[in-house]
Amino acid sequence: MSLNQKITIAVDVMSGDKGSDELLPAVISVATHNENLTLIVVGQEEKLKAKLSDHPLFKEGRIQIQNATQVVEMDEQPQSALKNKKDSSMRVAINLVKNGQAAASVSAGNTGALMATARFVLKTMPGIDRPAICTVLPSLKSKYKHVHMLDLGANVDEEPKHLQQFAIMGSLLASAMDKNPSPKVALLNIGSEAIKGNSLIRESAKLLQQTDLNYIGFVEGDGIFFDDVDVVVCDGFSGNVALKTLEGSCKLIAEYLKRSYKKNIFTKMAALISKPVLNSLKAEVDPRNYNGASLLGLRGIVVKSHGNADRVSFENAINIAVKLAEQDVVGQIEKQFSVEDGITSDSEQI
Amino acid sequence: MSLNQKITIAVDVMSGDKGSDELLPAVISVATHNENLTLIVVGQEEKLKAKLSDHPLFKEGRIQIQNATQVVEMDEQPQSALKNKKDSSMRVAINLVKNGQAAASVSAGNTGALMATARFVLKTMPGIDRPAICTVLPSLKSKYKHVHMLDLGANVDEEPKHLQQFAIMGSLLASAMDKNPSPKVALLNIGSEAIKGNSLIRESAKLLQQTDLNYIGFVEGDGIFFDDVDVVVCDGFSGNVALKTLEGSCKLIAEYLKRSYKKNIFTKMAALISKPVLNSLKAEVDPRNYNGASLLGLRGIVVKSHGNADRVSFENAINIAVKLAEQDVVGQIEKQFSVEDGITSDSEQI
Structure with a gap:
């Protein structure tokens, strides 16, 4: 850099x-x-x-x-x-x-x-109203090879307007950090059809449709990594559950892999030969490469x-x-929200 | 069998x-x-x-x-x-x-x-009040090598009494299926301290403390696999997010592994030699071995x-x-709830 x-x-x-x-x-x-x-x-x-x-x-x-x-x-x-x-x-x-x-x-x-x-x-x-925690996670489908996800646990019991604010901040962050002209924003949900989801998500979706964001709809937990999306918006509880489950899954597989390679003399040999491959895998899913969450x-x-x-x-x-x-991501968010302020209040009155 | x-x-x-x-x-x-x-x-x-x-x-x-x-x-x-x-x-x-x-x-x-x-x-x-979806997930810490987790998406917008009912059903299921005399029951949360969590989880925790269940407190997303717990209770939204994130993480790592092994002639040789190891890993995290969710x-x-x-x-x-x-898991749940009925109503009046 x-x-x-x-x-x-x-x-x-x-x-x-x-x-x-x-x-x-x-x-x-x-x-x-x-x-x-x-x-x-x-x-x-x-x-x-x-x-x-x-x-x-x-x-x-x-x-x-x-x-x-x-x-x-x-x-x-x-x-x-x-x-x-x-x-x-x-x-x-x-x-x-x-x-x-x-x-x-x-x-x-x-x-x-x-x-x-x-x-x-x-x-x-x-x-x-509420700051959010945003981090980058690996993606196989996004053009930028990662997604920005927020909130990851700064908040609980959010209302739809909070998720709308998270979406705007996340989109600005993705624009600035990836030079992405129009980040694809999605809501984390448990089904891809509009009728699914809890009341928070259903109401938040309505609000996001009213914004200028490139809002593309819902993604499910596996869609974080496999859908063509740049920003995943969620409440802090679900976001933290997803993040910790991802960490746990990676640790679980690493543990199983270690055990499998330690089984006998042949598997130990295979481990030796596979070392460069495993190291490259390790680098790719290494949580250290994704360390650093922004408080937005x-x-x-x-x-x-x-x-x-x-x-x-x-x-x-x-x-x-x-x-x-x-x-200057903070400056950009500030600018957006000084414009946004009127719009948000208007849409709240509807 | x-x-x-x-x-x-x-x-x-x-x-x-x-x-x-x-x-x-x-x-x-x-x-x-x-x-x-x-x-x-x-x-x-x-x-x-x-x-x-x-x-x-x-x-x-x-x-x-x-x-x-x-x-x-x-x-x-x-x-x-x-x-x-x-x-x-x-x-x-x-x-x-x-x-x-x-x-x-x-x-x-x-x-x-x-x-x-x-x-x-x-x-x-x-x-x-509401049926729940319960499935088995791998665990490295539980004596039974798996945990039962519910609800995984049958419900949204649950109240604490629903999570209490899920906990009782999950505990009975774990008892019956694993011959586990006293299943350790935990709530999925985003922090292990009692003050953390959303209002649903905090209120549900109070209800679970009043039951005869072996309620051990909170687990986080990674704790599903690494904590000594037999039943993880959560709302359907978080549960489904966790399940889909787990599925996505496993697919993500499999994809990275495949790519790493395909890089060049040496890594392809390593793949060949590692085949038995990778097959044994595949068997261990194979979602097919965890297929079958109970509607409780x-x-x-x-x-x-x-x-x-x-x-x-x-x-x-x-x-x-x-x-x-x-x-006869259904019979056991039915029996428990015909006894429980009085207790639940009492505790609700408190």
């Missing part, structure tokens, strides 16, 4: 399961590959200085340190993080976005606390990395933040 | 994508392996007679033919099937259960029409096979019907 503009990203290197030893190399790698990029690593200053002070990128000022004395625990409740961790690496990184010192922030901290903190510090955009609908960019992200995985999340900043 | 009692099963061999040429061999195989079993195949008599009349099992009377002149199409609306297909193979098979001529029925017809017909003909059991909550047993079931797959569905009949 090479940038045409100078961009600064704030990176919380203290949250997550692995800690700064695993996350700092990701920061260094991203900075090495992008000359126009400055990365502010947020965490305990002394500790980080000891690791970075001799690095040429630190001396150059392209990796900087911002002190934060606290860390939000992976099982910490959002309310506790908000109340007791005002100097956490997570919060300080988001503060840098709020203050305009960074164009985006990245954290591998726990989703609930990150969403609550981001919402509290940055606030929701005008015209958007806030007045600033926040990217959530998987909690147990390693350096490869975390690097991917930082690169997503860079792309979102470069394409 | 060898039975201790004489059982008769009605099998709709006309519905589904593949037709009777694929489904009849499954019937013959099941009958061959079970001396105490009689199978009534339902469909166009002349056509079936031409295929079966020379078969020793037909001459013995262990495979019988019941005429049905119509077939419900795979994309036919439930209402149309109910109104216009009164002599369909699907309906006639269920009629045999209602009349006591068969202990259970099996069909590969479309889910909506099958559920509507079963509900119309057999009626829902007293104490049960009706006054009779109806098993739904996947529409594109082949003979192996359809045989599995018939065997599930046999097991449900042998263990």
Whole structure:
């Protein structure tokens, strides 16, 4: 990735399961590959200085340190993080976005606390009731080889207007990130006929038909990967169920494959010979290549990395933040919703 | 499978994508392996007679033919099937259960029409508001190597009392089918802490805590396969999303694997050598081995096979019907709900 503009990203290197030893190399790698990029690593200053002070990128000022004395625990409740961790690496990184010192922030901290903190510090955009979590999943049919799916669990008990807002944000994100002029937007449903689905989906479909979006109808769970669609919109509960089921299925098959190859001396030989194939498969379905979920609908960019992200995985999340900043996705959403505002209210009155 | 009692099963061999040429061999195989079993195949008599009349099992009377002149199409609306297909193979098979001529029925017809017909003909059991679809999915942690999951899409917009009923039915099914004295029952959720989840799940959890079930709390999407749980309870929308996402994930990985092995001459050789391993993997995650979903909550047993079931797959569905009949799962649910009725009403008044 090479940038045409100078961009600064704030990176919380203290949250997550692995800690700064695993996350700092990701920061260094991203900075090495992008000359126009400055990365502010947020965490305990002394500790980080000891690791970075001799690095040429630190001396150059392209990796900087911002002190934060606290860390939000992976099982910490959002309310506790908000109340007791005002100097956490997570919060300080988001503060840098709020203050305009960074164009985006990245954290591998726990989703609930990150969403609550981001919402509290940055606030929701005008015209958007609820922020949503959006990530990229593999697709065999989309021209762009992936789909953007939201919401993945920031919300529960949504109303149709929320799904409409998710659809608009997701479509703008797909446009910006993939240079896709007209992203195909679908609703996640349990049947492809219009009469199927729960009341939320049926009502949401009516709203989406009234928008300017390229709304193509419903997809089912398997359609995420096999239908020609670029954005899949769903409520946070179903979206999270789908995401976790996908993760579980991949782990399940990996486990079965491992067992099958370990059965006897012949299968062990086959495993050896198949290693390059299996490695290429692993790379293709590697969740690390899909790491980095965008928190959309806030007045600033926040990217959530998987909690147990390693350096490869975390690097991917930082690169997503860079792309979102470069394409000014937040600005585009804001612009759309300042226009949209009238339309949404009108359609609600009908 | 060898039975201790004489059982008769009605099998709709006309519905589904593949037709009777694929489904009849499954019937013959099941009958061959079970001396105490009689199978009534339902469909166009002349056509079936031409295929079966020379078969020793037909001459013995262990495979019988019941005429049905119509077939419900795979994309036919439930209402149309109910109104216009009164002599369909699907309906006639269920009629045999209602009349006591068969202990259970099996069909590969479309889910909506099958559920509507079963509900119309057999009626829902007293104490049960809505029937549910339950199937078995692979598990690495459950002692029984699989979990029973319900509802998978018979219902949308459920209330907590419906999930409570699903939990009781699922637990009884798991007890009967696995000889599991105390099935571990969990609710599908998007976080393992009690505060998470939508309002339906939070309220359902409170109801389940009041039952005698071995209720162990929440599982997430990946927990279906990796948590120590025997019954996963969910609303039909989430359940169907999870099931279809699982199917899609497996197809996705199979597709990637195929591509990886086809890359060049070395990978093609590796594929050849790995064939036994891949076949054993295929057998383990083969959806055909998990084919056969039970429609629970009706006054009779109806098993739904996947529409594109082949003979192996359809045989599995018939065997599930046999097991449900042998263990009298319907009788057990009925008994439980006649006791439960008072309790449920009481707890609702609280």
